[in-house]
Amino acid sequence: QVQLQESGPGLVKPSETLSLTCTISGDSVTSSGVYWGWVRQPPGKGLEWIGYIFYTGSTSYNPSLKGRVSISSDTSKNSFSLHLTSVTAADSAVYYCTRSTLSMARGLIGDYFDFWGQGSLVTVSS
């Protein structure tokens, strides 16, 4: 069974960088056909996709984050990390690390989030 565990500071000051790490057990960050990524949820609001890193090392990010985000992986620690720069109070949220699996149905390619971490609450405040 795949398990994901987020770790990192729960409090970040405005204008600083938010950094979180997700440690994987039961799978590998180099598994083929798998995306490792992040989703966040501001208090009382819906889910927002942040981005992913593919097993090939390619990445994709939500354009709403305007170039402030990067995701990297560490094969030696079987983990991947999120970095979000120049944070403001609007970045306060529960951050979930996720695994999504590439799939094909009706001739259409897609992927779905089949495993989620428990979530890590990050508050941006001075």
Next chain:
Amino acid sequence: SYVLTQPPSVSVAPGQTATITCEGDDIGRKTVHWYQQEAGQAPVLVIYNDDKRPSGIPERVSGSNSGNTATLTINRVEAGDEADYYCQVWDSSRDHRVFGGGTKLTVL
């Protein structure tokens, strides 16, 4: 960017059928996935690829997708089904993932 629209709330009596819609431009040409999020918990996948159930999800939960609307149906609703539900697709033109705004299911 691609937009998914869900009703903010749906209410249903126990034993009845809950229907939650997810509207998007030509969504029938994408595969749709659904997640259940109970209060204070991480989301859980309940339907993938329009109508497939992961192991452990009861048969009374089903999905469909055609035209501009995807639908999550929960038959014989129970109190334990009360949660927020989100639809999700892959916007292949931009390689982005998109979530609907979520629907709060209330069991009366």
